[in-house]
Amino acid sequence: MGKIVLVVCDGLGDRPVKALNNKTPLEAARKPSLDYFAKNGITGLMHTINRGVAPGSDTSHLAIFGYDPEKYYFGRGPFEALGAGFELKEGDIAFRGNFAAIDSHKQILDRRAGRPENNETFVKAINGLKINNVTFFVVPGVSHRAAVVMRGKNLSSEVSDSDPHREGLSPLTVKPLNKNKSATLTSNALNKFLEKSRDILTTLPENAQRIKEGKPPANCVLVRGAGIFKKIPLFSERYNLKSACVAGGSLYKGVARSLGMEIIDVVGVTGTAETNLAGKFKTALQLLSTYDFVFVHVKATDVFSHDGDYLGKMKFIEKIDSAISVLKNSGALLVVTGDHSTSCELKEHTADPLPIMISGPGVRMDDVKTFSERACASGAMGHIKGLDLMPELINLLGKTELYGE
Amino acid sequence: MGKIVLVVCDGLGDRPVKALNNKTPLEAARKPSLDYFAKNGITGLMHTINRGVAPGSDTSHLAIFGYDPEKYYFGRGPFEALGAGFELKEGDIAFRGNFAAIDSHKQILDRRAGRPENNETFVKAINGLKINNVTFFVVPGVSHRAAVVMRGKNLSSEVSDSDPHREGLSPLTVKPLNKNKSATLTSNALNKFLEKSRDILTTLPENAQRIKEGKPPANCVLVRGAGIFKKIPLFSERYNLKSACVAGGSLYKGVARSLGMEIIDVVGVTGTAETNLAGKFKTALQLLSTYDFVFVHVKATDVFSHDGDYLGKMKFIEKIDSAISVLKNSGALLVVTGDHSTSCELKEHTADPLPIMISGPGVRMDDVKTFSERACASGAMGHIKGLDLMPELINLLGKTELYGE
Numbered sequence: 001m002g003k004i005v006l007v008v009c010d011g012l013g014d015r016p017v018k019a020l021n022n023k024t025p026l027e028a029a030r031k032p033s034l035d036y037f038a039k040n041g042i043t044g045l046m047h048t049i050n051r052g053v054a055p056g057s058d059t060s061h062l063a064i065f066g067y068d069p070e071k072y073y074f075g076r077g078p079f080e081a082l083g084a085g086f087e088l089k090e091g092d093i094a095f096r097g098n099f100a101a102i103d104s105h106k107q108i109l110d111r112r113a114g115r116p117e118n119n120e121t122f123v124k125a126i127n128g129l130k131i132n133n134v135t136f137f138v139v140p141g142v143s144h145r146a147a148v149v150m151r152g153k154n155l156s157s158e159v160s161d162s163d164p165h166r167e168g169l170s171p172l173t174v175k176p177l178n179k180n181k182s183a184t185l186t187s188n189a190l191n192k193f194l195e196k197s198r199d200i201l202t203t204l205p206e207n208a209q210r211i212k213e214g215k216p217p218a219n220c221v222l223v224r225g226a227g228i229f230k231k232i233p234l235f236s237e238r239y240n241l242k243s244a245c246v247a248g249g250s251l252y253k254g255v256a257r258s259l260g261m262e263i264i265d266v267v268g269v270t271g272t273a274e275t276n277l278a279g280k281f282k283t284a285l286q287l288l289s290t291y292d293f294v295f296v297h298v299k300a301t302d303v304f305s306h307d308g309d310y311l312g313k314m315k316f317i318e319k320i321d322s323a324i325s326v327l328k329n330s331g332a333l334l335v336v337t338g339d340h341s342t343s344c345e346l347k348e349h350t351a352d353p354l355p356i357m358i359s360g361p362g363v364r365m366d367d368v369k370t371f372s373e374r375a376c377a378s379g380a381m382g383h384i385k386g387l388d389l390m391p392e393l394i395n396l397l398g399k400t401e402l403y404g405e
Numbered sequence: 406m407g408k409i410v411l412v413v414c415d416g417l418g419d420r421p422v423k424a425l426n427n428k429t430p431l432e433a434a435r436k437p438s439l440d441y442f443a444k445n446g447i448t449g450l451m452h453t454i455n456r457g458v459a460p461g462s463d464t465s466h467l468a469i470f471g472y473d474p475e476k477y478y479f480g481r482g483p484f485e486a487l488g489a490g491f492e493l494k495e496g497d498i499a500f501r502g503n504f505a506a507i508d509s510h511k512q513i514l515d516r517r518a519g520r521p522e523n524n525e526t527f528v529k530a531i532n533g534l535k536i537n538n539v540t541f542f543v544v545p546g547v548s549h550r551a552a553v554v555m556r557g558k559n560l561s562s563e564v565s566d567s568d569p570h571r572e573g574l575s576p577l578t579v580k581p582l583n584k585n586k587s588a589t590l591t592s593n594a595l596n597k598f599l600e601k602s603r604d605i606l607t608t609l610p611e612n613a614q615r616i617k618e619g620k621p622p623a624n625c626v627l628v629r630g631a632g633i634f635k636k637i638p639l640f641s642e643r644y645n646l647k648s649a650c651v652a653g654g655s656l657y658k659g660v661a662r663s664l665g666m667e668i669i670d671v672v673g674v675t676g677t678a679e680t681n682l683a684g685k686f687k688t689a690l691q692l693l694s695t696y697d698f699v700f701v702h703v704k705a706t707d708v709f710s711h712d713g714d715y716l717g718k719m720k721f722i723e724k725i726d727s728a729i730s731v732l733k734n735s736g737a738l739l740v741v742t743g744d745h746s747t748s749c750e751l752k753e754h755t756a757d758p759l760p761i762m763i764s765g766p767g768v769r770m771d772d773v774k775t776f777s778e779r780a781c782a783s784g785a786m787g788h789i790k791g792l793d794l795m796p797e798l799i800n801l802l803g804k805t806e807l808y809g810e
Contacts, residue, residue, distance in 0.1 A: 015767050024768070049808055051789065054794020056809025069809060076810040227810055346769070349807060351800035352769060373769055377785030 001330040002361060002397040004241070005284050005294045008064065009320060010057060010249075011302030012338025013354040013373055015292060015345060017310045025304075025313040025344065026355065027372040031321035034357070036121075037334055038371035041359025044381025046389065047351070048340055054351040055386075059304070060339035061255045063386030065295075069230060075157050075227020076251070081147035083254025086139040088229040093150040093157050093186060095223035097138070102198070103215030106170045111163070112220035114210070119146060121206045122218045126197045134189040136220070141250055148223050148278040150190065156182035156228070162194055163222035171222055186199075190223070198223045234260035237295070244287050246280050247297035248272070256295060271299040273316055277323035286330050305342035313344060333360035333396055335389070336371065353383065362396050407766060407802040408737040409646070410689050410699045413469065415462060415654075416707030417743025418759040418778055419749060422715045429718040430709075430749065431760065432777040436726035438474030439482040439762070441774035442739055446764025449786025450778075451794065452756070453745055460791075461754040462707070466660045466746035468791030471644075472637060480632020481573045481656070486552035488659025489544040493634040496556040498562050498591060498717070500628035502543070503723060507603070511575045516568070517549040518623035519615070524551060526611045534665045543626070547657055551630050555595065561587035561633070567599055568627035576627055594627070596600040602626050639665035639743050644799060651685050652702035653677070661700060678721055682728035693737050709749035718749060738765035738801055740794070741776065751780050758788065769802050788797075 014024040021028070047053070048060040058076050059069035075361045077094035088094065099119055101110040105159045116122075119140050127138040134152035141147060158177040166168070167193065174190045176183030198220050201207060207217035235243050237260075244264050245256035249269025253263050266387050268276030278299070284294045298320055304313035327334055337356035355376035366380035384392070418577035421430040426433070429596050437791035439623065447782040452458070453465040464474035480483070493499065504524055506515040521527075524545055532543040539557035546552060581588030603625050609783045612622035631701060640648050642665075649669050650661030653676025659666050672687045673681030685701055692699045703725055709718035732739055742761035745754045758780035789797065799805055 015769060029612050051793040054805040059809030168440050170561050346803045351805050378769055378783060383787040
């Protein structure tokens, strides 16, 4: 049976950059492998959610995997917790969390607490607290990051963030976002937990030590992006494809895990510009012997875009190009696209459609010879939506069920 | 913040005309400015409502402004009344009206009463009549045109036209279009008003004078296009854009006013082929210092099409081209399109999609070098719907809200 490698380069699409002779970073990059695939494949433009909608990375990945975010998106938190390796249960409320440093007036000095090397001591000190019959789990992430999970009866994700998203302010009191009892219960318990965490963290010897060393203490947890965990249909059941995920960022691993994909750890894969790209694509090639569908996520294209670093983005695309060449004779369908455009000029996500390319067995080739925003606009796939992708791929595998007789 | 000029040329799209070497009037026109914008912009085709749907100018403009006509279209009459400058109240029923000439057997001699130079005397004679607790306002338009507004309790727009749309027939009795009491009350009051108006107008000295001069009298009002006025969300609130409208035709001013756009009057702007095109576009340029969104409507392209005058349409497009050149370095996004196609051969609206072009900051250019139905068909925008336009523009301004995180 045919197999698929889906490569999502985060924030891949862009707008013309003056300093690049009005080309986008992708258009300006030297990318013989991607061009080779485009020349031997079919191309088009993809609106991940819809025309004019700038997607977050969570909703866009759901859509790309064929899961309508209107139906299956319950907030960012659960994906972060899953991506960090936590086993969520139906009804759990999860948040993205940061360890931060606050002063004696409760003003935030550093939203990232000086980016500690690891946060396990801090996590351990507050993990498992029980308040008002709610158990709080804290799941360590990279550096200052952690997911916070609330487990209890009748909890609600309709609560606000404690993270003010800016330094110099105090953490916000979490508020219920509707009048339901469950939202009030949730915010009450959460506020107590956040307060108690501050008390515990403040008295931690490790923080005294950090202060002695001139480092910001990790004496506060900030939470944002509340979401409720609900089980969603497994990718394997939906498509009858055994699937694996190769990603660095916890969000992408989390989305993949929520669909039941196997998370494959690769040495040196970090979700940063220094990630082990070669290892990622080599692993993807190897996984094709065991899996039908391999999802490869590359994060740094988005990071460069948010930093406005169009040259960095261009050069990183050239690195992807070099690493992806290993998939040239894989025999599988290769899909390359992004989850959303991120403009180096605006430094944020936009609704501009993404170039998309599919090469491999059975694909009707078109006349497009390079992989770029401009070239793919005249591709034979035309304009598709994110939700169209999986049905198109299942069709290419020859596995589409007949509609009618 | 980025700004937008939206130019809608009414009935712009067309079909191949044999006498133009099978080109459309737009394809045949010499139009260096429009081609310049297309070359430096992104192009596509727009189905204002949907594929295969031939839109009226009212529904099409709503859609272009991002207001689904299924939700926000309540009939043509209110837009005409608003466009004529009348202050409608929620629940008012409005009609398009014509002063017509009828004979003693109540047969219509001239649906336009010989196109009087102005109709203020006739309007004055019947404005403000009160029948069955309904007040009738008559709003003067150009020449034979007037809007009729009914104000009272529990009125319905579900009533038929009195205008038979043909000469030689008698005005029709207005009928309720459903069994609701309000439709019956409305049609009863309206019929009485129309009868009383005939009585008043017939005995008017000005009409005796017209007859003496061999002109058809303006002794009857014909109404059509009943609509109820309901407030719809303001353009400024929906998009956070301060908006202005430069248009000659009352319908277009009416649609713009219903959305809260500022109506800017320009000397010599008439909604006809003799309109002050240069003044329109110069004004649009000036308005960019005060407004974020400037809507420019050009009517005559549609008028020529309804007359089957393809040469006139072609030459008028060349005039638009010349006048629009003033927007070349405006720094704003420039959008040029139409509201629907009107075929010079069929002399009526068609569902053929419209060429559309957006040029300006942040736009991903494509390989299309001229602005025409044929060229824009291979543009990078692909096929869009009218309702897609505003989200695409808000995205280009970098103001799109994120869906997800």
